[in-house]
Amino acid sequence: MARGVYVTGIDRGDGRQVVELGVMELLTRQVDRVGVFRPLVHDRPDRMFELLRARYRLTQDPDTVYGLDYGTASALQAERGTDELVSRLVESFHRVARDYDVVLVLGTDFAATQLPDELALNARLANECGASVMAVVGGKGQGAESVRAEARNAFRAYEALGCDVMGLVVNRVAADDRDAIAEGLRAQVPAPCYVLPDHPALAAPTVAQVTRALGGTVLLGDDSGLARDALGFVFGGAMLPNLLSALTPGCMVITPGDRADLVVGALAAHSASTPSIAGLVLTMGERPAGSILKLAERLAPGTPVISVAEGSFPTAARLFALEGKLNAATPRKAETALGLFERYVDTAGLVERLSVARGGRVTPMMFEHDLLEQARSLRRRVVLPEGTEERVLRAADVLLRRDVCDLTLLGDPDAIRKKAADLGADLGDAQLIDPAASELRQGFAERYAQLRAHRGATVELAYDVVADVNYFGTLMVDAGLADGMVSGSVHSTAATIRPAFEIIKSTGAARGEKEGDGAARPPAAIVSSVFFMCLADKVLVYGDCAVNPDPDAEQLADIAVQASATAARFGVEPRVAMLSYSTGTSGSGADVDKVREATRLVRASHPELLIEGPIQYDAAVEPSVAATKLPDSEVAGRATVLIFPDLNTGNNTYKAVQRSAGAVAVGPVLQGLRKPVNDLSRGALVQDIVNTVAITAIQAQAAQTAQTPPPAQAATAAQEETSA
Structure with a gap:
C-alpha cells in the first residue's frame, strides 16, 4: 500500500x-x-x-x-x-x-x-x-x-x-x-x-493573466512578454516626466490609449532599462495610430501592449483584486516557488520524516533533482560567457530562482539587462562583466602571457586574447573569481575548451590529491569527456564522445577510471563496459586488442571497479543478450558506464540514441581538468544548460575541497601542446 x-x-x-x-x-x-x-x-x-x-x-x-x-x-x-x-x-x-x-x-x-x-x-x-x-x-x-x-x-x-x-x-x-x-x-x-x-513574484499576475482578467486584446507582444510578472501598476495621466519618475521595475503602465507620448516614453524607458517594465494596458478602447505602434514595436520588441474597453477606474478595480496563480502556464512562478521552499525548508529532514525509501534505480527526473540539490548544498559561482544568448538568460533565470548557485554573465551589461528584460528573465544578484572594459583585463593579460610565454605570447598580444569571453571566463576560474565555467551554446567545442587546456590544465599531476571525503582522487593522464544519457527509465554515462579522437589502451583505461569517478559523484553506480565490436574472446584484431588491454589495465590499477571488456553494446545493456554471451558477468546486461573505443563510435552512438530513443544528453562534461569548464551543444535546450551548470557547480565543490595539486606532468603538457 x-x-x-x-x-x-x-x-x-x-x-x-x-x-x-x-x-x-x-x-x-x-x-x-x-x-x-x-x-x-x-x-x-x-x-x-x-x-x-x-x-x-x-x-x-x-x-x-x-x-x-x-x-x-x-x-x-x-x-x-x-x-x-x-x-x-x-x-x-x-x-x-x-x-x-x-x-x-x-x-x-x-x-x-x-x-x-x-x-x-x-x-x-x-x-x-x-x-x-x-x-x-x-x-x-x-x-x-x-x-x-x-x-x-x-x-x-x-x-x-x-x-x-x-x-x-x-x-x-x-x-x-x-x-x-x-x-x-x-x-x-x-x-x-x-x-x-x-x-511578490508569486502573488503577482503575469501579463497574460492580466489580459484575460481584463478581457483585453494584445496589440503587441510575444509569448515571453506575456509571461512576465506584473509586479505593480502605475497609472499614467500626467505629463511624461512625472510618469517616468513613477515607473518601477516590472510594473505595468495603465494609460488611456490616446496618450501616445506616455506609450512611447514608457517603452523607451524599458528599452533603456530605466527601468524595465512588464508592459502597457491602454484603456477606453482607444488605440494608437499605426505609426505609433510600429515605433513601439521597434523600441521594445516583445513587450506587451494591451487594449481594453473600460476606463481607468474599472480597470484599476479589476487589477487590484487580481492575484497570480501557479499553473502549467507559469513555469517561472513554479521555479520561484520551489526556490522559496528549498531555501526555507529543511528538505533533508523532511525527506527523512516522509519515510519514503529511495528507489533502487536512478531515473532521469531523480538525476535532475539530485543535481540541483547537490549544487545548492555548497554554493559555488559559475561564469557564463554567453551572457546575451537567450537560452543562457532563461537558464540563468531558473538557476537564480531555484537558488542553485551564484552566476557571472559576460558581455555588455546594458545589452544583457535589456535582453533579460525583453525575455522577462530575472537576473537577481547575478554579476555582469564586460571583458573589454573590465579592470581585470590587464592582470589577465599578464597572467596569460606568463602561461603562454613558451609559445611566444606577449602581454600586448594577450591583452587582445583575454577580451574573448571564453578566455576571460577561463581566467576568472583560474584566478578563483569563479569556480567553474559553462559555454558552447553559440561557440564551438574548440572555442570553449581550448582556453581550458591552455590555462586550467588537468589533474594529471595530482597523484595523492584528496577528495573532500578523503578518498584518493584518480589522476587524469588526459582530459576527456562524458555524456549523461537520460533515458526513459535510467541514466547511463557515455565516454569519450567529444574530445579524444583515437585514445590508445592507456588513455582508454584512464577515460574509464575517470568516467567511473564522475558517474559515482553524480549518483550513478559505476558498472563499466569497455565497448568493442566483439564480446569476450570471440574476436581479435588491433581494435579489439586495444580494448582488451585497456580493460586489463583498469583491473590491475582499480580492482574494486566492476568492469567488463571487450563487450558489444547489446550485451552490455540488455540482460537477455548478456545471459547468452556472458552469463557469469557482473556487468553484462547491467552496465551504467559505457566506454567507446574511439571518438567516431562514441559521438555517433550518443547522437543516434539521443535522436532515436528520445534521450536527454547532458554534456559533454569534461573530466580531468584542475578546475571545471564544461561545453554545451549548440543545440542545447534551457534545461540542458541548467543541468550542465549544476554539474559544473558540483565539480567545483569537489575541486575546491581537494588539496593543491603539484606541477603538471609531461602527459598533460603534451596534450596541452597538441590541443593548443
Missing part, C-alpha cells in the same frame, strides 16, 4: 500551492511512481494537478485524480452523512494508492465549499487514508504574534483529531517577521516548523 502525504490548511489564501509543489519535488526525488489525489474539486481540469502533470511528466489518468466535485460532496453529506462522504472519498484514494509508491493528497481549499467543519473533514480523510499531514497556515497581513498563535492552534487542532503531523508550514509572512516567528514556533510546537516569507 502506498504511503500518502496530505497537504492541507485551515483557511483560504495560505498559498499552499508552494508547499504542494515542494512536497511533490521531494517525493519525485525518492521514487519514480508518485500519484496525485484531489478529494474534492471545483472545476476540471484542476490547475494544480495540470501543473504537476506538466512539470513532473505524470502519466496518471486524470479521471483517477479526483474524488467528487464540491456540489456533489455537499449534497451527499447533507443527505447521507459525513461517514458516507468519507467512505466514497477514501475508496477513490485507494484506487490511486494501489498503483503508486506514494500519493500526494491535495486537501480542500476552504473556498466557498459549503462544507461544515472543513478542517475536521481534512483530518479524518488524512487518517482514513493513512497519510501524514503537512499543515499550512497563511500569515499574509498579520503580525508575528498573531501568526504564531494561529500556527499553534492549527497544529493542536490536527493533532487533537489524531493526525500524524509531519510538519507545519507558515507561509506568506512579512519578511521582517520571519525569523521571530520561526524562533517562537520552535519553542512552542513539538513538530518541525518552516516559515516562508511572502514573495
Whole structure:
C-alpha cells in the first residue's frame, strides 16, 4: 500500500500551492511512481494537478485524480452523512494508492465549499487514508504574534483529531517577521516548523493573466512578454516626466490609449532599462495610430501592449483584486516557488520524516533533482560567457530562482539587462562583466602571457586574447573569481575548451590529491569527456564522445577510471563496459586488442571497479543478450558506464540514441581538468544548460575541497601542446 502525504490548511489564501509543489519535488526525488489525489474539486481540469502533470511528466489518468466535485460532496453529506462522504472519498484514494509508491493528497481549499467543519473533514480523510499531514497556515497581513498563535492552534487542532503531523508550514509572512516567528514556533510546537516569507513574484499576475482578467486584446507582444510578472501598476495621466519618475521595475503602465507620448516614453524607458517594465494596458478602447505602434514595436520588441474597453477606474478595480496563480502556464512562478521552499525548508529532514525509501534505480527526473540539490548544498559561482544568448538568460533565470548557485554573465551589461528584460528573465544578484572594459583585463593579460610565454605570447598580444569571453571566463576560474565555467551554446567545442587546456590544465599531476571525503582522487593522464544519457527509465554515462579522437589502451583505461569517478559523484553506480565490436574472446584484431588491454589495465590499477571488456553494446545493456554471451558477468546486461573505443563510435552512438530513443544528453562534461569548464551543444535546450551548470557547480565543490595539486606532468603538457 502506498504511503500518502496530505497537504492541507485551515483557511483560504495560505498559498499552499508552494508547499504542494515542494512536497511533490521531494517525493519525485525518492521514487519514480508518485500519484496525485484531489478529494474534492471545483472545476476540471484542476490547475494544480495540470501543473504537476506538466512539470513532473505524470502519466496518471486524470479521471483517477479526483474524488467528487464540491456540489456533489455537499449534497451527499447533507443527505447521507459525513461517514458516507468519507467512505466514497477514501475508496477513490485507494484506487490511486494501489498503483503508486506514494500519493500526494491535495486537501480542500476552504473556498466557498459549503462544507461544515472543513478542517475536521481534512483530518479524518488524512487518517482514513493513512497519510501524514503537512499543515499550512497563511500569515499574509498579520503580525508575528498573531501568526504564531494561529500556527499553534492549527497544529493542536490536527493533532487533537489524531493526525500524524509531519510538519507545519507558515507561509506568506512579512519578511521582517520571519525569523521571530520561526524562533517562537520552535519553542512552542513539538513538530518541525518552516516559515516562508511572502514573495511578490508569486502573488503577482503575469501579463497574460492580466489580459484575460481584463478581457483585453494584445496589440503587441510575444509569448515571453506575456509571461512576465506584473509586479505593480502605475497609472499614467500626467505629463511624461512625472510618469517616468513613477515607473518601477516590472510594473505595468495603465494609460488611456490616446496618450501616445506616455506609450512611447514608457517603452523607451524599458528599452533603456530605466527601468524595465512588464508592459502597457491602454484603456477606453482607444488605440494608437499605426505609426505609433510600429515605433513601439521597434523600441521594445516583445513587450506587451494591451487594449481594453473600460476606463481607468474599472480597470484599476479589476487589477487590484487580481492575484497570480501557479499553473502549467507559469513555469517561472513554479521555479520561484520551489526556490522559496528549498531555501526555507529543511528538505533533508523532511525527506527523512516522509519515510519514503529511495528507489533502487536512478531515473532521469531523480538525476535532475539530485543535481540541483547537490549544487545548492555548497554554493559555488559559475561564469557564463554567453551572457546575451537567450537560452543562457532563461537558464540563468531558473538557476537564480531555484537558488542553485551564484552566476557571472559576460558581455555588455546594458545589452544583457535589456535582453533579460525583453525575455522577462530575472537576473537577481547575478554579476555582469564586460571583458573589454573590465579592470581585470590587464592582470589577465599578464597572467596569460606568463602561461603562454613558451609559445611566444606577449602581454600586448594577450591583452587582445583575454577580451574573448571564453578566455576571460577561463581566467576568472583560474584566478578563483569563479569556480567553474559553462559555454558552447553559440561557440564551438574548440572555442570553449581550448582556453581550458591552455590555462586550467588537468589533474594529471595530482597523484595523492584528496577528495573532500578523503578518498584518493584518480589522476587524469588526459582530459576527456562524458555524456549523461537520460533515458526513459535510467541514466547511463557515455565516454569519450567529444574530445579524444583515437585514445590508445592507456588513455582508454584512464577515460574509464575517470568516467567511473564522475558517474559515482553524480549518483550513478559505476558498472563499466569497455565497448568493442566483439564480446569476450570471440574476436581479435588491433581494435579489439586495444580494448582488451585497456580493460586489463583498469583491473590491475582499480580492482574494486566492476568492469567488463571487450563487450558489444547489446550485451552490455540488455540482460537477455548478456545471459547468452556472458552469463557469469557482473556487468553484462547491467552496465551504467559505457566506454567507446574511439571518438567516431562514441559521438555517433550518443547522437543516434539521443535522436532515436528520445534521450536527454547532458554534456559533454569534461573530466580531468584542475578546475571545471564544461561545453554545451549548440543545440542545447534551457534545461540542458541548467543541468550542465549544476554539474559544473558540483565539480567545483569537489575541486575546491581537494588539496593543491603539484606541477603538471609531461602527459598533460603534451596534450596541452597538441590541443593548443
